Amino acid sequence: MSNAHPIPFRAILRHVLLIAGAALMLAPFIWMISTASKPQTEIFSSELHLIPHQFALAENLREAFAKANLLRFLLNGVIVTVSIFVLQVMVALPAAYALAKLRFLGRETLFALVLFGILIPPQATAIPVFLLLHKAGLLDSYAALVLPFTISVFGIFLMRQFFKTVPDDLVDAARMDGISEFGIVWRVMLPAAIPAVTAFGIFSVVAHWNDYFWPLIVLNSEHLRTPPLAVAHFRNSEAGTSYGPLMAAAMVIIAPLVIAFLFAQRRFIEGITLTGIK
């Protein structure tokens, strides 16, 4: 038919358009790396050039690390995201198992509440949760960053849907072996659910590593800052003077997730698009 000949042309057009779009998408990343590699004089010149005449990446990085305690902030990011994820799993998995495999009075109500909870945007509960943490004297602490997110109704929903697909025979066999219901959650269901838990983990870690709104609200102390807060403060304190170190700092902050993403794109895309069902 008609598409026998024009294929080369159409294939070329496809690549031309996609490369043009890709250049747009990558421009900020490329410009970030380029600026982070330039000395001050080259940054503040009206002549645009991508490749620095004189490489200053090491100097800019050194200055960024000297001006802000970036390692500490990265560590905070790791502590907060890992704590949130571990607690989310500890809370969600048993509930998801009960909702999927056990029969008890109030199960339908609880599940309805879970579905309802998924609809609530995080900004909606910010004021009362903030007041609660204030009353409890927990503001400006790791606890303030972690506690509100220990409950993931979305995680419960996701794992419950997964557990529904695990055969009852597996659960019954475990009961025959005398494993308690609690033991079944961790020794039978968790190993079976590793793919779903991984996808949820990526979703959770990316969301909380990148979160700006909540840390901004509950934190005051410099030493508790998470990576996004650190960049924002760096930007405010430098007030448009040292773009080189600022771009270097931005690079450092996005590096962990971007590198992880490049190594496991498929899993990351699966995990992050999970939000699609939120």
Added chain:
Amino acid sequence: MSDGSMTIGAAIAPASRATRRTLPAHGSRRAYSAYTLVTPAAALMLIMLLGPLAGVIALSFTDYQLGAPHFSWIGLSNYRDLFADKVFWTALRNTLAYVVIVVPGAVIAGLAIALLIQSGTSLRSLYRTIYFLPVMATLIAMAVVWEFMLHPQFGLVNGMLRSAGLPAFAWLQDRNTALYALCAIGIWQAVGFNMVLFLAGLVSIPKQLYEAAEIDGASSGWARFRLVTWPMLGPVTTFVVVISGIRSFQVFDTVHVLTKGGPSKSTEVLIHTMYTEGFEFFRSGYAAAITVVFLVFVLALTLIKSRLADRGVHYT
């Protein structure tokens, strides 16, 4: 919700249908353990989610201020003040403008990119990775990069405009362009996410439909798109539109770090007003009223979504 199940489907092992059976005896002991298993989740849900949701609605009827010794119920006063406040209407108008620009932009671009990627076989995953990169990268960090790219004097954007002989702008410092600059960043960040959802939708369209359309004379690419792709993508598209709408309604990060709502309130948006009132002036009651208005909009969008989703997928 159909594409959600598709993306989850990839993470979930093939199901067996051995679920339907009656629970055997000693059910009561099992019910007892069921309660122990759900208690932490139920309690946290109450304290961190449902309680606060009820709380924010209740607060909106009070004059509570953080640190104040007491508060009183003032009925609809906060709402009356809110609706009389010019800043609120500016924020609402800006938020809606942001949504109305970012949603079509990010949806159409996402669809176009997905179609282009899917129309050939080479370099598919490379392109997918590149376009998805902005979704992954910390938005605050990239916002700071964008700010420098939009720098009136030394920025990349103005530099390129100048070399093309076009006029330059003080993008984020000019009240006529600041909101559009934020919209551009919003679209840049959301496109990859939408693209992935559309790609999942495209993959699930049966090949036979295209063959049938071709036999019926739909030989051009446009005809195939109009007769097969677009109708088949319908549910995914509405879904992506609603999701993008909800997300754009929540815009805050770029506003707070780049413009603080300025210049002269030209980028003031709902969540930013809520943040300023609630967490800078600590007028909790008033900020709660703003939150309730925000919630009404978001829940309206969510209702549309679940209406549409109910046609596709069943939970149980």
